[in-house]
Each structure stands twice: as structure tokens, then as C-alpha cells.
Amino acid sequence: MRILLIMALSLLGCSGAIDEPVSYFNVETPRPFGYVNGDEIPQRIIIETRSGITLQTGSLPAKGQINRWLNLNQVTVKQTGQRYQIDLLYQVFYAPLEVKALTLPGFTVQLSQGEKSIGQNVPAWTFTLSSLRELIARQTEQGEYMRPDSPPPLLTDTHALYGLVASLSVAVLIAAYLAYLYGCYPNMLRRTVFKRALRKLAGLSKADMEQALTVVHQALNSLNGQPLFFNRLSDFYRRNPQYLQINAQLLWFFTYSNRYFFSDGMIVVAQDLQQLKDLCEQCRKIERGSR
Amino acid sequence: MIRTIRHITLWAGLAAGLAAFVYCAGALYGIHRDNDLIRQLISGKDVAVNKVIGGKPELRLARAFYFKRKHRYDEALSTLSLIMDKGDRNFQAKVRYNLGNLYLEQAVQQALAMNTNEAMPLAGLAKQAYRQSLALNSRDWDAKYNLEVAMRLLPEMDRVDMPDDEPTKQKSQLWTTVPGFPRGLP
Numbered sequence: 336m337r338i339l340l341i342m343a344l345s346l347l348g349c350s351g352a353i354d355e356p357v358s359y360f361n362v363e364t365p366r367p368f369g370y371v372n373g374d375e376i377p378q379r380i381i382i383e384t385r386s387g388i389t390l391q392t393g394s395l396p397a398k399g400q401i402n403r404w405l406n407l408n409q410v411t412v413k414q415t416g417q418r419y420q421i422d423l424l425y426q427v428f429y430a431p432l433e434v435k436a437l438t439l440p441g442f443t444v445q446l447s448q449g450e451k452s453i454g455q456n457v458p459a460w461t462f463t464l465s466s467l468r469e470l471i472a473r474q475t476e477q478g479e480y481m482r483p484d485s486p487p488p489l490l491t492d493t494h495a496l497y498g499l500v501a502s503l504s505v506a507v508l509i510a511a512y513l514a515y516l517y518g519c520y521p522n523m524l525r526r527t528v529f530k531r532a533l534r535k536l537a538g539l540s541k542a543d544m545e546q547a548l549t550v551v552h553q554a555l556n557s558l559n560g561q562p563l564f565f566n567r568l569s570d571f572y573r574r575n576p577q578y579l580q581i582n583a584q585l586l587w588f589f590t591y592s593n594r595y596f597f598s599d600g601m602i603v604v605a606q607d608l609q610q611l612k613d614l615c616e617q618c619r620k621i622e623r624g625s626r
Numbered sequence: 627m628i629r630t631i632r633h634i635t636l637w638a639g640l641a642a643g644l645a646a647f648v649y650c651a652g653a654l655y656g657i658h659r660d661n662d663l664i665r666q667l668i669s670g671k672d673v674a675v676n677k678v679i680g681g682k683p684e685l686r687l688a689r690a691f692y693f694k695r696k697h698r699y700d701e702a703l704s705t706l707s708l709i710m711d712k713g714d715r716n717f718q719a720k721v722r723y724n725l726g727n728l729y730l731e732q733a734v735q736q737a738l739a740m741n742t743n744e745a746m747p748l749a750g751l752a753k754q755a756y757r758q759s760l761a762l763n764s765r766d767w768d769a770k771y772n773l774e775v776a777m778r779l780l781p782e783m784d785r786v787d788m789p790d791d792e793p794t795k796q797k798s799q800l801w802t803t804v805p806g807f808p809r810g811l812p
Binding site: 371372373374375406408426428429430466467468478479480481482483484485486487488489490491492495496498499501502503505506509510512513516 | 772
């Protein structure tokens with residue numbers, strides 16, 4: 336963005352007169368030199384008025400061709416309270432043979448108060464325009480030198496690529512989750528048997544001892560691949576020798592389970608449930624490989 | 627019940643994901659195929675017209691680029707006219723710039739052949755196309771340069787006089803409307 340130089344033209348205001356209709360007026364334009372054919376020149380007009388005075392936007396120059404060499408491409412008016420910011424964007428089409436001074440024409444902005452109308456003059460602004468070509472332009476085999484055609488751009492594949500990656504990621508994630516639900520990862524499931532069992536035990540109390548025992552039985556069964564009974568522990572240890580280190584606790588578990596399910600008058604204490612959880616913790620450590 | 631709904635939702639999501647993947651893969655393949663065609667046209671090899679019809683505007687611009695290079699101006703003009711309002715501002719500016727070049731090249735050729743009546747309207751059309759291009763993208767230096775070429779070829783009628791300019795002693799019209807470039811210093 337071109338650096339805007341401020342060309343202050345304080346025509347009215349700042350003098351302290353309370354009844355003046357325009358309290359502040361300023362025209363801001365960029366540098367007045369160094370332009371070439373086809374350049375855009377922004378012009379900002381700031382008007383602050385007394386309350387009750389409104390800007391007549393119809394008095395601003397109309398968008399379009401101003402004269403043969405000057406176009407007005409954009410007219411924007413922003414109002415903040417009694418402050419009007421008018422942005423004009425001119426475009427110059429002139430091919431001088433040497434550096435030439437040109438003038439953006441001035442105009443009068445109309446302000447109205449009731450039925451009264453006040454004119455605020457925006458002065459003309461002079462700038463210089465330079466040539467892009469030398470006077471005796473170079474020649475080519477085809478004649479006059481001119482810039483070549485703009486090569487056609489290649490199509491961008493960024494959006495399609497992002498879409499491809501995103502859709503593939505979503506499909507793979509869903510497929511993986513479905514595979515998990517359908518039990519396609521037996522090894523992974525076997526490594527989380529006691530993790531899931533511990534999670535279930537966490538929510539149980541000693542009143543749910545039957546459920547707690549069932550959870551541990553199910554965990555051991557799924558680890559063993561078949562129902563595990565007390566008299567088949569030796570086979571279990573042969574297949575899973577790392578569990579031999581908690582043999583005493585496993586023996587307690589099976590003995591306790593037998594007594595609970597097949598003896599009458601069994602009284603459950605909180606210590607039993609805690610012991611069951613400890614057993615499950617030990618099993619979890621073994622399956623995780625940390626013991 | 628919840629399990630059933632979850633499974634149905636997951637399967638539907640998987641199907642949608644796969645469908646989107648197939649669609650994007652097809653789009654990507656189409657883009658790469660079109661880019662190959664554009665490269666082929668830029669390198670000066672023609673492509674079958676049925677591959678361009680219904681294709682992206684960039685492909686048509688490439689075909690116009692090819693026609694212009696082969697001096698097939700009418701075909702280039704008809705191809706460009708189909709994509710004048712397609713694409714974003716930059717693309718439209720590019721189309722208008724190439725259109726200006728198309729007119730200007732013919733205008734220069736006609737001017738060199740001293741066919742003034744043919745050169746004048748072509749230079750006027752070139753200027754109009756460059757102006758439109760610069761209105762869309764004022765930072766295109768090539769368009770600025772070529773507009774100046776066109777303006778020198780066909781100078782404007784009225785001269786802008788500033789008060790501090792040297793007063794001209796020449797009573798007759800200084801600027802000529804006959805297309806041609808200045809061939810020497812005074």
C-alpha cells in the first residue's frame with residue numbers, strides 16, 4: 336500500500352467558531368508524483384459537521400468515467416456520528432511522452448441542514464504521470480515491442496487434495512472403530528482384558544460381590560481363550576507363565592469364588608473386594624508388561 | 627437399540643467418507659489431466675476440441691493462447707469471448723489482457739501494412755480491453771505497458787493542457803488520429 340502523504344487543507348473549522356457548519360475538513364491523498372498509465376489513486380475526504388447537518392451523497396462524483404483519461408472506480412462513504420469519511424478511488428489512463436502534470440478535478444460536496452444547503456469545496460489535486468516507454472520504442476522482428484500474452488494458469492489441486500486426505504482419514508477412522516467393535520483386534524483386546532475389568536470393578540461395592548467375581552472370571556476366561564477352572568490352572572500357567580508369580584492370589588480367588596457361589600452363609604467383607612481389586616491390579620500390570 | 631443405531635450411523639459415515647474419497651480422487655484426477663492439457667497447449671501442441679468443450683475456463687484460455695501463437699486470431703477471439711465472465715477478478719483481468727494483446731498484435735500488423743482503416747478499430751478495441759483488465763487488476767505492469775503501446779499507436783483526440791505547460795505555437799492539430807509510432811526525435 337502506498338504511503339499516504341497528508342495534504343492538509345484546513346479550509347474551515349479549528350478556528351473556534353461554534354456556529355460553523357463544518358468543524359473539520361481534510362483531503363488526504365498519496366504522493367503527488369511517480370504515477371504511470373493505469374495506476375489507481377486513492378483520495379480520502381474527511382468532513383466533521385455540526386449536529387443536524389447531513390451529507391448529500393448525491394453531490395459526490397458518480398462512479399464511472401470522469402473524463403477521457405480518468406475513471407472513478409469506487410466511491411465509499413462511512414459515517415460515524417457527525418464524521419464522514421469519503422473514499423474515492425480514481426484510475427488514470429494516460430500515456431504521456433514525458434513526465435506530465437495532470438489534475439484530479441475538484442468538486443463541491445453539498446451538506447444540508449433542514450432545507451438549507453451548504454457547499455464544501457474539495458479542491459483539485461495535481462500530480463505527475465510518467466511514461467512507461469521510451470519515445471523511440473524498441474522493435475522486434477514482429478514489429479513494435481509489446482509485452483507477451485499472460486500464460487494460462489494451471490488449475491490448483493489444493494482443495495481436492497485436502498478433501499481427499501480428509502475423506503480418507505474419516506473413512507479410515509470409522510473403519511478402524513468398526514473393526515474394533517467387530518473384534519478384529521484380538522491381540523489388542525487381550526492386552527486390555529484386565530484394564531476393562533478394573534474399570535468395571537471400580538464402580539462396584541461389596542454388595543455386588545457376585546458381579547465382581549463374575550467380572551474377574553470373565554477376564555481370566557477371555558485371557559485363557561476358554562473357561563478357566565481351578566483344576567486347570569496348571570495348563571493356564573503353561574500358556575501364560577508370567578501369571579505364575581501371582582499364583583497365591585489366584586488360588587485365593589478360585590477358593591473364595593467356590594465358597595461364595597457354592598457355600599451357604601458366606602459373609603462378604605470390604606476386605607474381600609479390595610483383595611479382588613488388588614488381584615486385578617496385579618493382572619493388569621502383568622498384561623501391560625510392567626511386572 | 628442404541629448399539630444398532632450406532633452401528634448404522636458408523637456404516638453410513640463410512641459409506642459417506644468413501645463416497646467423498648472417490649469424488650475427490652476423481653476431481654484430483656480431472657485437475658491433473660486438465661493441467662497436462664494446459665501444459666501441452668502452452669508448449670505449442672493442439673489438443674482435441676472435445677477435451678476443451680465443457681472444460682474449465684483455464685483450459686479455454688490455454689487454447690486461446692495456443693491459437694494466438696499460431697496466428698489463428700478468429701479462433702482465439704471466439705475462444706476468449708466464451709470465458710470473459712468466468713473465474714475470479716484476476717482470471718478475468720488475464721482474459722482481458724490476452725484479448726487486448728490479440729487486438730493489438732493485429733492492429734500493429736495492419737498499421738505496418740499501412741491499412742489504417744483496419745488498424746484504428748483494432749487499436750481502439752485493444753485499449754478498451756486493457757482498460758478493463760487494469761480496472762480489475764491495476765497492478766498488472768504488462769497491461770499498463772501494452773496499453774501505452776496501443777495509446778501511442780492510436781493517440782487520443784483531445785490533449786490535456788496544464789496552465790504551466792509550454793504554450794504551443796502550432797496552430798494545427800498536434801495529435802494525429804492516424805495510427806503509427808513516432809519514428810524519430812524532433
